[in-house]
Amino acid sequence: MITVSNLSFQYTPQVSIRFPDFTVAKGESCLLLGESGSGKTTLLHLMGGLLRKYNGSITLDGTELSTLSEIKLDQFRGQHIGFVFQKNHLITALSVEKNLALSPYLAGLPIDSSRIDETLSGLGLAEKRKSYVTQLSQGQAQRVAIARAVLNKPSIIFADEPTSALDDKNCDRVITLLMEVARKNGASLVVATHDQRLKDKIAKQIRLNEVSK
């Protein structure tokens, strides 16, 4: 459950941005649309607690983010939120398995090996468990990133341009997967994108305007 109201963010003393009010219910999927520069990523980072010091209110699962200290916010993010980025940004020094194990470890949760198995096979990656990230194709790497995002069973998944680097076939596959794992885990899904191919996939859409001065 995400509630945004009266939200604005000051980039510099001169430049600020206002966001529309909206709510995303538990288990609901939602598309965040807008041209590049419209503040999609900023909004996503604000909601994900990667950016702090906003005006207005953001509550996730009933918690107002601005009330959390930085360390509490880190913890909250680790335990409640899963991120998928445009480039998959897996840690190349680690194997697929260890990349996944890092997620509960950093969130301060117990590492459940069977959950890693289950998540990997759910995404058709069972045999890649021991592989190194550099040995994966881009589509496989993106699926590993999705697996990592859902491993801790977060209540919210934020995806920032998850499909814009992919071809039509993989685009289709990734968005379907994202919606499917979100539904399976009962998580709210927010996808920020300017990818026109996604417009027909998710009904609920929030449109952002240009940065207001």
Next chain:
Amino acid sequence: MSLITLVWNYLKARPLNTAINIALLSLGIAVITILLLFNKQLEQKITENARGIDLVVGAKGSPLQLILCNIFHIDYPTGNINLAEAEKIAKNRMVKKAIPLALGDSYKAYRIIGTSRLYADLYKAELASGDWWSSDLDVTIGANVAEIAQLKLNDTFASAHGLLDGGHAHNEHQYVVKGILKRSNTVLDNLILTNVVSVWEMHEEGEAHDEEGHHDHAIDSTILPSPLIPSIPAGDSTKEITSMLIQYRSPMGAIQLPRFVNAQSSMQAASPAFETARLFSIMGVGVDILMGFAYVLIVISGLSIFIALYNSLKERRYDLAIMRSMGASRTRLFISIVMEGGLLTFIGSVVGLLIGHGFLMLLATLVEETKRAGITGLVFYPEEWIILVGSLFLGKVCSLIPAVQAYRTDISKILAGN
């Protein structure tokens, strides 16, 4: 999964970088370890061997040579001194103990010393088997002599002139091994001990000396026995010894006796403490240069670790931001980078310590001189903890700036800046 696995995997992901950093540091640490072990053991041996000897009186010449020859037995004698003259010094009231030494021969490069039991007592020598030498041509041998020259009880051997193996052999007389000493880790381990008379007897061969039975050293009760060699009468001005080791009765001796010897006789007196200190200051230059070289290596390795971490951090900006997005706190990232530097230097210093000890062990088995000097790679000094802790500290210092950068990572900016 843990922070250490993460750090270890990062190190493994750049094997060449990691290897060169470890190699650089371990070389520096190895040089320091070798110098430390070598110097410490040498110093220890020297003080152990010179313990209880306040003054060496011998023929005029280099005082350092006098000490090297008569205490450490690694140089040639400066010449002989007259026994009667030596006795005069031995009877001085400032002298507590005077031990005669008669050198000249060796067996398989192990020096034969004609002396008194006081000499063995000086090093608190104990018998491993057999007995002390009692009559002429009896010898009691050190542990290394027994082991390396392979002499057993009741073996007989002929001595050779000089210190080198293969000198002119005194074949007419055979020494008999009567006892073997326990290892004392002093110079005694490498010596063959006998009485002074036996050494004289060796060198009287060939002279117009006959084989008329064995010398009878019974003393006429009217003549005082020599204070140095009780089996002969005092004041025999025809006999000579190589030197005399002296222990003072009081610290006053240190002031008066050397001056007395040097001024009043044809002999010279040398202080082991003074001469070894001089020796160390001469050797010290070489050691200092090597040490300096080792420190340069360590500083370079520190720089190299710093550069490696700094560069890898640029490539890892996304990794760090991703880890933050997964719930890692700033402090955790800071710790992980410091741990990476610490782990590198820790491995480097452990490898360096192992190389250092290994090198000395190899040296002790391959080079006989090292073994004879009693230097081994199997001793550990508390200073090695300082090396270990110091290198961990070095790791922390080198990783501090990169770690602060990791701490300051602006996650939003990095993740948005595709």
